[in-house]
Amino acid sequence: MSISKAATRGLALALVGSLALTACGSGDDSGDGDGNVTLNFTWWGGDERAERYEEAIDLFEQENPGITVQTSFAEFQDYWTQRSTDATSGELPDVMQMDLSRLLEYANAGLLYDMNEFTGNQLDVSTIDEALLASGEVNEQLVALPTGTNTLALFYNPDLLAEIGVEIPDWDYTWEEYQEFMIEVTEAGASHEPRVYGAGDYTMTWWFFLQHLVQQGIEPFSENGEMNFTEDDMREWIESAAPLREPEDVTFPASRAEQLLPKNGFTSGEAAVEFHWDNFLHSYSHDLNSENVQLMPMPSGPDGEKHMFFKPTMQLAMGGNSAHPEEAAQLIDFLVNSPEAGAIIGTDLGVPASQTRLDALEVEEGSLDQRIMEYEQRVRDEGHATAQVPAHPEGFGAVETEYVEVLAQEFGYRQIDADQFVERWFSEAANLLVTS
């Protein structure tokens, strides 16, 4: 019996011990009682962005000795998988990057902290343009602050184009001229080592489809989540690039793109151009290992206008479950407004939304920051930005993923045609979009 007794005691001890350990695990965010507060801060992005954030956080911690910030980051798709798990268990980070495509989903479920109670105190929002600020307001609550603005751009690699001897079109180019350019590059790049293509199939990117709709005078979504485009609109868009696939396929091959992951054709120096949001200049330049990456606007629509729009690049939001909302607001204010953080972050999160940070931003001549700011300025000055940001209904992020991750890949491998693409997207969208 003595053995059993000892064993029972040992077992009890082990149980108590493991309970104590679990208790430690969940008790770390409640402060140590000596005024120290730990905040969780998470974002999506690559190494380059992580370095900037870490440096800015170090500075924040120096200025606020009582606050420790624990950081983590992930790639965009994984980031949202992690956040939805956090949301289910009520453990969203104190501060997190937010995207318009997911904002309604989180805000409507009451998962985000209303920052209105901090405005004027910990949080200075007077520095931000009102229309831009409004992008973070849902149900009369201020649930997200914009870090900056961005707009779509065509990235091009002048060195590579010079090597194969093809000239980039002028700013007033049309979609047809863009297609001719792609064909020209792919033909000229055929003998290059490694082989150079124009770019990927641009119709396979969700945002260009939306940009195209806007150019046609179609507002993609209504505020209540109704779609204002039809299956025909999407089919025509995809088939408009048919000359790039037939008779000869000049688009960047899907199989090569798959092998280059996590890079893409452009950042591997195998595609001469690529469309993306302009703030990606930083990571593209970093991945390509070249400072010489240039920007130009989208092709013009049928009326000769571009109808581009400025979007909040990304936002910062607070988890509604945050135990330290005041300190979290302080951190957001620091990242959005402070000139010191601005000097470190530059335009990686878009051209700063906050006037104080924008004014304090000293851009070097010829730097990437300067190139992005100059690009956005020129787009504004020349009147290319005439459209509003398309509405982002609840489920926007999910239908975008279906378009660019799932169907675009099957289409790229030529396993489905435009008809099947459209049919499947619409059948999924019926389950993913939330209309109110």
Add this chain to the structure above:
Amino acid sequence: MTVTHEASPVRRAGGPARRPQTKRPSRRAAETRAGYAFLAPWLLGFIALTAGPMIASAYLAFTDYHPIRGGEWIGTENFTRLFDDPRFLDSVQVTVTYAIVGTPIKLAAALGVAMLLNNRKRGKGTYRSLFYAPSLIGASVSIAIVWKAMFNDQGIIDDIGDYFGTWSGGWVGDPGRTMPMMILLAVWQFGAPMVIFLAGLKQIPNELYEAAQVDGAGPVRRFTKITLPMLSPVLFFNLVLETINSFQVFASAFIISGGRGGPANSTLFYTLYLYQRGFGQGQLGYAAAMAWLLVIVVGIITLIFFRTSRYWVHYSGEGR
């Protein structure tokens, strides 16, 4: 056994209650308590981490539950939707191909190596450990990354292929070659069935082989007439285990395809698609329906194995 006997009512009725007798039940109760205490960690784990979630998932399978929006009861709609979903059918095809092709190859490799190692040569312990090593590291994340690098364009496999003029271009980006790549990764981890086969081979009496040799049976005949029948219980065990495992492959496909199941759904294993639906798109109800369908199908397959086993599995104690 003796405890039961001593505590029998016959004995107790024999005389007035004595001290040891009153003590005995409490002693047994203490033992029972100790038993449950020892069971507790497992029992708690089972209830909290297995049974509870399984019941919850069975409920979710009939809802359109979303981690953020919540959900409502929608009956069997998830199950009917499954069969109209092209990616679901892709994932079934990928998984079934993997199980049907991969499992026999893996078992054959395991048996082959086990037979090579089943002799009295020097250093056999070292060889056994070495051949088992891939199974220890094979399931790890780093191996999946190395695997991807090896089979990439200009990776080592591509270089070898180029040298012989057979393959060119990487395997990773070619939907037709990702399945062989995944199967190779699985076959390479033959260690666990190999160890079990080795144990089985040791049980076969040497006299049988000697007698057969005297009768003039060649190596092939000895293998088909002695080794295989004698080993059939072990083979059956390995077959069931490996088949179930192959239906659940996830980590390697997740790493190699970056969680996307690409290229063109060629590594979209069932569990990976389940993960994409449940955690990527937040369609937890749909994912739960997939999970239960998998449980049912694997259960049926296992049942078929057991039902057919009497025709080909020979237990040495049988017929006595």
